[in-house]
Amino acid sequence: MAKKRPSKPIKSVERVKDIQDYLKYRNYRNYVLFTVGVTTGYRAGDLVSLxxxxxxxxxxxKEFEIFEGKKKNSKNIRERNRRPRIVEIRPKLSAILKDYIQDKKDYEYVFQSRKGTNHHIGVQAVSNMLKEAGEYFGLQDISAHSMRKTYAYKIYLESENNIVVVKEMLGHSSIEETKLYIGLDREMYHQYSKSLDDFLR
Structure with missing residues (x-):
């Protein structure tokens, strides 16, 4: 069985906008979910249950406060090591969300599945729709987790490669976890390996 490839961030701002447009015209729910995902960095599993x-x-x-954390299996019982992470809601996202929920009832899931108001879209469905959008624009290894990784990569660039800032904004417990998460070790390995070409004629 082939090893599952890790999801990748969408590194180009233009590609992020392309995918937003693609989703907006195909399914508005998916567009809203994507905009929330890339501007908050929350895991898809936490977003779909809102x-x-x-x-x-x-x-x-004017901010989200979501108790997030990876699910863990222990003797078939799902447990969560959860802690709150607070994320500011920027004005553009606020306007999108206000418009999207205006005709919805308080108890409804924000990102409903086709089954109706009492059911939310699943994480696998999110991955499927993002994979399809990514492939349309020639991107590989795009999944639901790419939203969080895209958020992280953008912060990394905007902070002038300050990995500590990214760690704090993601709520990671260590810098090593963050480096691995956004693929910095692999990226640096490739960059420095390329420099060795200088030795060859």
């Missing part, structure tokens, strides 16, 4: 009342509260406070 209800309208959660969004209203976040808009009132």
């Amino acid at each position: 209800r309208v009342r959660d969004i209203k509260e976040a808009l009132r406070r």
